[in-house]
Amino acid sequence: MDDLSLAALFDPAERASWLKLVASALVKAGRMTPDQDPAEAERLLTSFTYDGIGVRPLYTQDDAIGDDVVGVPGRAPFTRGPRITSADGWDVRQRHLDPDPAVTHEAVMADLENGVTSLWLAGMPPGSLKQVLDGVLLDLAPVVLDAGTATRETADEFLALLGDVQPPGGNLGADPIGLRARLGPSYEPDLTELAALARRSPVPVATVDATIYHDAGASDAQELGASLATGVAYLRALTDAGLDLAQAFDQLEFRYAANADQFLVIAKLRAARRLWSRMAEVCGAGQATGQRQHAVTSSAMMTRRDPWVNLLRTTLAAFGAGVGGAGAVTVQPFDAAIGLPDAFSRRIARNTSSLLVMESHLARVTDPAGGSWYVEQLTDELAQAAWSEFTALEREGGMLAALRKGRFAAEIGEVWQRRARNLALRKDPLTGVSEFPHLGEPEVVRKPLPKQPGGGLPGHRYAEEYEALRDAAGDARIFIATIGPVAVHTARASFAANLFQAGGLQTPTGEGARGFRESGATVACLASSDKFYAEHAEPVARELKEAGAQYVLLAGKPADHAGVDAYVFAGVDALAVLRDVHRRIGIGS
Structure with a gap:
């Protein structure tokens, strides 16, 4: 049989030809001028x-x-x-937070x-633990x-329960540096406890929890860098106490956050394994084992408002974690930002992994992103x-220093400020x-989460500022004043309604x-086309203020319209x- 060439009937695909076509489209869209170099098109679309990593619109074999x-x-x-x-x-690893042992035992x-x-x-x-387990x-x-x-104390209790049992895995969860990051100067870690636990535990003893940095606003590279520095500090503590390198490496598990940006999640987990393998090579531990990874769907991305959308976010995050090669995956329940999950939300969380593995066959192919x-x-x-x-x-001087x-x-805070700015501008949409x-979503009520100690790095959620406005708004409203036929005002009226509802404001619409x-x-926003604004914006704004409007906005680019106070x-x-x-409007005053 002759070789089948699927591209035989087409001209050879060349990057330069693609750039010319893209540049032509950008010229039509007004984003480029005809005399610009077509190569500029790729820069504009990057x-x-x-972390400042450019994501280009096209990758080819030249990028292999x-x-x-x-x-x-x-x-390796x-x-x-x-x-x-x-x-x-x-x-499939499920997290349990309820401090009531009877409730947790039933859920377990x-x-x-x-x-x-x-x-x-x-x-x-x-x-x-005896009752829980x-x-x-x-x-x-x-x-x-x-x-x-x-x-x-908890490790002692668990080891006593184990007795002579040889468990297939698990971890005692010691993370003294992570606790220092979470609790701040009030907690001074003692890394010598790691070796003391390792000498008598049949399971690994240390968890490098990098989700602390993710939740504080860290970039992916910062999260990875912190995990490596913490892991090295634990290796030093274990080997200084007499464990050999192979034993020390075997004591660690790494926990990373997985958000809805599936490609970055995949890349982050792949990069983490590569970096830890390099660490083993540099330390002289050989390359026999890879990094033990636990991926958790991001707490920062979870919302209290419209929490059902979290079902989609966590599915994407779990997909990225699975494709990225995580050994264990925890899917947080959709109501995790509201309170303790109920039986339904826990069931959907665990079934997310089951569906991806058993029905979508996501694990059938090794490294599908390779x-x-x-x-x-x-x-x-x-x-x-x-x-x-x-x-x-x-x-x-290391992670503790x-x-x-x-x-x-401070560097994590700087990244968070950039992210917060993009959230405010809706460049990072939620x-x-x-x-x-x-606005008419049914309220989801849950038992409150246990109070978590703080004092160190902050914990952020991307939705927190918008949700604070929603919480304060009550039944406040802003009037969308349409001008002209429906076909003329619909687009901007919809834009304005979407914007103001994000702050919890009801948006009655009329003329x-x-x-x-x-x-x-008591506040209004005009909605129409630029053409209609030229003739009608000023008289309508004046009419609204005569009717009692204290403030008038206009949905459109800023212009010089008398009576209009601001533009959206x-x-x-x-x-x-x-x-x-x-x-x-008087909210919060």
């Missing part, structure tokens, strides 16, 4: 991550990364995954009977502890950026919050003074506009 860097699945540098095959999928048993393969117990009261077959179900300042020029490039550039972050932390000095926290809010009086509003348009600082309108 976006950047918070060498096999010596990428490797193969199950072999483990970029393509820690195992040769992943047909069984990942460890339901999880294990319905697809969960390991347990993550966070903040359990001292002395409660009653009936759990510890030789089959790995348990990961997360006890904070009570790590030693060979993607985009993913390979993103992985490589992210790994280099993370290594720079790690070496900077080491030059400062960096936390004590405050420089790293579906159901800053875009397409649902002129009569509609304004019937709306019960694509790219405006939405949070600033909403806060100003709240103030003028």
Whole structure:
């Protein structure tokens, strides 16, 4: 049989030809001039991550990364995954936060009977593990502890429960540097406890929890750099206490955040394994094992408003974590930002992984992202950026020294400020919050989350500023004053309604003074086309103010219209506009 060439009937595809076509489209859109170099088109269409990594619109074979860097699945540098095959999928790990041992025990048993393969117990009261784990077959179900300042006491309790049982996995969850990051100067870590635990534990003892930095606003490279610096500090503590390198490396598990940006999640997990393999090589530990990874769907991306959208966010995050090769994946329940999950939200969370593995067959192919020029490039550039972050932390004296000095926290804060600015401008949109809010959503009520100690790095959620406005708005409203036929005003009326509803404001719509009086509003916004504004904006604004409008905005680019006090348009600082309108309505005054 002759070779089948799928492109035989087409002209050869060349990057230069593609650039010319793209440049032509941008000229028509007014983003380029005809005399500009077509190569400029790629620059205009390149976006950047918070680490400054450019994401181009097109990747080709010219962008391929060498096999010596990428490797193969199950072999160092483990970029393509820690195992040769992943047909069984990942460890489905459910987190339990409820301090009531009876409630948690019931939830644990339901999880294990319905697809969960390991347990993550966070903040359990001292002395409660016997009740929580009653009936759990510890030789089959790995348990990961997360006890904070009570790590030693909880570990002692768990090890006593284990007795002679040899569990298949799990972790005692000691993370003294992570606690220092979370609690601040009030907590001074003792790294010698790691070796003391390791000498008597049949399971690994240390968790490098990088989600602390993610939740504080860190970029992906900062999160990775902090995890590497923390991991190295733990290796030093363990080997200084007499463990050999192989034993020390085997004591660590790394926990990373997975958000809805699936490609960055995939690249982050691949880069983390590559970097940790390099660390093992530099330390002289050989390349026998890869990084043990636990991916958790991001807390920062979760919303309290329209929480059902979180089901979509966590599915995308779990997809990225699975494709990225995480050994264990925790899907947070959709109501995680509201309070303690109920049985329904826990079921949907665990079934998200089950569906991805069992129905979507996501684990059938090893490293499905491998060979993607985009993913390979993103992985490589992210790994280099993370290594720079790690070496900077080491030059400062290590992770603990960096936390004590405050420089790293300040750099994370700078990234958060950039992200917060993009959230305010809606360049980073939040579906159901800053875009397409649902003011009539049914309230989701949950038992409050246990109070978490703080004092160190802050914890942010992307939706927090918009949700604060929604909480304060009550039944406040702004009148959308339409001008002209429906076909003329619909686009801008919809834009304005979407913007103001993001701040919790109801948006009754109508025409002129009569509609304004019937709306019960004290602030109005004009909505029409530029052509109609030229003739009608000023008289309508005057009419509205005569009817009692204290403030009049216009949906469109700023212009010189008498009677119009402010303008709203694509790219405006939405949070600033909403806060100003709240103030003028009298909310919070």
